[in-house]
Amino acid sequence: MLRKILLLIIFFAAFLFIFSPKISAAENLIQNGGFEELQEYWKTNSSNVSLDIISAPVKEGIKSAMITNSSNTSYGVEQIIQDIVPDQRYKITGFVHVGDPSATKAFIRVAWYSSLDGTGSQITTHDSPMLSDETDWQLLEFFPTSPSAAHSAKLRLLTSNGAAIFDDIHFEIYDEEPTFTPTPTLTPSLQPTLTPTPTSQTSSYNNIFISEIMAAPSPGNPEWVELYNNNDFEVDLVDWYIDDSANGGSSPKKISVNIPAKQFVAIDFTSAIFNNSGDSVRLLDPNENVKDSITYEEAQIDQSFGRNDLSNNDVCLQDPTKSTPNGNCIDIDETTADDTDDPETSPTVTPTTTRVPTKTPTKKIMHVSSSQKKLNKTASQIEKNQKDGKVLGKDVKLYEHKRKKSPLPHLTLLSMFYSVCSIVSLTLKIHFG
The missing domain is CATH 1.10.287 (Helix Hairpins)
Known part of the structure; x- marks a missing residue:
């Protein structure tokens, strides 16, 4: 019995x-993640990058990809991923091996886009851990959550100043629901499996400067701020802020942006933040510490304020050079304000010193009649919208997806x-x- x-x-x-x-196992959204189909579905994102399919070493199958980048800035290969689910947590993994010559950096990055096909400005990016000095294959794994406005993404395999080998790349929806598999035993175990939840990491950097601002654009055009990364490495500004003077009335604008080494990035605003009669502009890190600031006087329509020298906070009026090195300063002689068409008495623009870094400027002369001054004065009274706005293509709010x-x-x-x-x-x- x-x-x-x-x-x-x-x-x-x-x-x-x-x-x-x-x-069931989650679907891998990456095509040719093991490079068995050679370079199919992958493309380089810089002329400094070469993609070579090799037979050794390999992690899975018989092929892997060696990515070589001769630049100090992180570049590599990328693949567009469509049908991204907003506010969805994903699991991204890949194996990386040091190459020859060994890259100073090697990692995986996902860039999120609001478009359906990876076009337009990226919303934000998330990075995997960096390749260590291990000589064997190393697993790079991270769990980013897609932004609420994301509908596509680009997965990038990046290196800098050398080569790294990638293989077995996966991009899949992360299902946190546990799998219960009973075993034939009379002593069932009810011990739960704890899965650590990755936390968002923010960083503060030095040598990030406000290089140029547009405080009084013509109607229909946005205000903008240009930032310059004076470091020898790229930076990811995650959850930083642009603000006017302290307690100035406008709410700080949250930004998240990647700036390559020694490069400029301009950020547009959907609502006004600066005063045309003069204001301060401050760059704040995630802890709202002031990293840089400038102060300007009365703004002129469609003229920007740019920096002369990174060693001080002085700015001057100039023709806009958005996302590129600044040009010459221009001075408007206020003593020649009589309404006359005589070119000998019309105010002129005198070029002054340029800031560092700079490209060779073209000398520019500007004549301003009294009628033009009246137009500028009228346009400077444009009503300022003080409602909170988002930075176009930059403002990111990450929400944990609850299912x-x-x-x-x-x-x-x-x-x-x-x-x-x-x-x-x-x-x-x-x-x-």
């Missing part, structure tokens, strides 16, 4: 093992546990009764 009951228990446990619900979990796996386990306990109880009663 006891033998029959034990056989019944084993049969029941085997039945639950075979027919219990299992979560309802199905109770089916829990009910299955509970049912199995109750059945097994009932059978064991019956067996003991028969055996000892």
